[in-house]
Amino acid sequence: MQITVQTFGAFRQFGRQIILELADDAIVSDVRQPLVNALVDYKAKFDIDGLVESSRFATETSILDEQHRLTENMLLTILPPVSGG
Amino acid sequence: MGKIFVDVWDVTEKPLDAMAGLAYVTEMPNGAENLFVGTVRNHNFGKKVLGISYDVFVPLAKQSFLEVCQEAINKWGQELDLYVVHAQGRLDIGGVSIVIAVGSPHRDEAFKACRYIIEEIKHRAPVWKLEHYEDGDSEWSKGCELCSHNHVIDAHNIGESKAHIGENKAHAHD
Numbered sequence: 495m496q497i498t499v500q501t502f503g504a505f506r507q508f509g510r511q512i513i514l515e516l517a518d519d520a521i522v523s524d525v526r527q528p529l530v531n532a533l534v535d536y537k538a539k540f541d542i543d544g545l546v547e548s549s550r551f552a553t554e555t556s557i558l559d560e561q562h563r564l565t566e567n568m569l570l571t572i573l574p575p576v577s578g579g
Numbered sequence: 580m581g582k583i584f585v586d587v588w589d590v591t592e593k594p595l596d597a598m599a600g601l602a603y604v605t606e607m608p609n610g611a612e613n614l615f616v617g618t619v620r621n622h623n624f625g626k627k628v629l630g631i632s633y634d635v636f637v638p639l640a641k642q643s644f645l646e647v648c649q650e651a652i653n654k655w656g657q658e659l660d661l662y663v664v665h666a667q668g669r670l671d672i673g674g675v676s677i678v679i680a681v682g683s684p685h686r687d688e689a690f691k692a693c694r695y696i697i698e699e700i701k702h703r704a705p706v707w708k709l710e711h712y713e714d715g716d717s718e719w720s721k722g723c724e725l726c727s728h729n730h731v732i733d734a735h736n737i738g739e740s741k742a743h744i745g746e747n748k749a750h751a752h753d
């Protein structure tokens with residue numbers, strides 16, 4: 495199935511969103527490696543692998559548990575470490 | 580029963596207004612109004628800063644502000660009036676990035692609730708800072724990893740508390 499990852503913070507440099515192809519039974523924790531693979535050809539001033547690892551995934555209303563089951567055409571948002579205020 | 584106002588404003592269209600926050604929480608039953616104003620400073624970790632661009636996941640940020648405000652009410656009373664507005668977009672030095680205002684019948688609750696709200700927002704709200712430096716470089720601030728656990732702040736010792744995140748990693752912010 496296809497899902498879309500909306501980007502914020504340091505991930506903005508890769509575009510506003512990234513589309514990934516995942517297995518039909520994928521859960522949130524299954525997003526990380528395909529996402530890293532999709533970004534591997536980009537140059538960044540930071541460790542992409544490390545930042546993906548330290549990020550969480552969310553919808554507009556909640557931060558998702560790592561075991562949360564994904565659905566076709568789901569829109570996820572990647573949340574790198576935050577620094578508001 | 581108090582009231583809550585939370586929002587995110589695009590500062591290119593609508594600069595934050597501390598006095599508006601203060602006015603919102605100034606009500607007849609309140610004997611104390613506490614105001615926190617976050618501004619952009621001209622340095623960070625030894626580098627000269629010209630400005631900061633704030634990136635915000637608005638729907639979740641507003642929800643996190645509401646959750647933090649509700650937690651403050653649960654801790655310090657239903658009478659609290661609360662106002663939280665965060666900036667989105669580019670701010671120069673001295674620009675206002677966040678306004679938090681708390682109105683309460685008594686000062687102790689107003690101080691504690693205001694401190695609690697800013698500390699929790701720093702750790703939990705989906706907001707990111709891109710710092711712009713004098714040498715022309717820009718860099719995203721290193722932030723706090725979000726986690727599934729709520730942060731533990733001792734409501735009775737708010738002035739001395741440390742926020743805990745993830746696997747008991749404690750850290751502080753400016």
